[in-house]
Amino acid sequence: MAREEGRRGGRRNERRGEREERDEFVDKLVAINRVAKTVKGGKNFGFAALVVVGDQRGRVGFGKGKAREVPEAIRKASQEAKRNLVRIPLREGRTLHHDAAGRWGAGKVLLRSAAPGTGVIAGGPMRAVFETLGVQDVVAKSLGSSNPYNMVRATIDALKAQDSPRSIAAKRGKKVSDILGDRNRATVDNAPAPEAAGQEA
DSSP states (O other): HHHHHHHHHHHHHHHHHHHHHHHHOOOEEEEEEEEEETTTTTTEEEEEEEEEEHHHSEEEEEEEESSSHHHHHHHHHHHHHHHHHEEOOOOTBBSSSSEEEETTTTTEEEEOOOOOOEEEEHHHHHHHHHHHHHHHSSSEEEOOOHHHHHHHHHHHHHHHOOOOOHHHHHHHTTTTTHHHHHHHHHHHHSOOOOHHHHHHH
């Protein structure tokens, strides 16, 4: 009896773990293709899926899966994506720290950080990557191939080039305030002078 209860409890914990993992990650199907394998008796048809997975808090990954049925192909792709997650530093948890360019094969992308309220200005596969990553404001442009596999890889390649001020400060042996000095100075320089503001009023 005790052994049976232990087994039931183990199964329950497994199910709970799966449910929590499902809640933690958001997955988006980017592309599904019908594929054929030529064999001795003719052709075996199946499906290839491309899935992007993320926790919407700075982690994202992509995966590919092939199977005879669509749901199984998507499941395989999701599992591979969860194994290939990468962490991307985000500025204020909503946008990129700096502009970046990425390339994979014939796919070329350009990513730019954006002001609050801009939204995700990106199309197709790139939008799926940003939404699962948790980016709220970004401007992105695809300059090369429109192949979804190349676009997703190029986008993640550009995101991997992101560096936070903290990591740059650690590499240079400086303080974060020294690295952010130029940004803060630019904000002060662009602000109107007090006298000018009074005259306008």
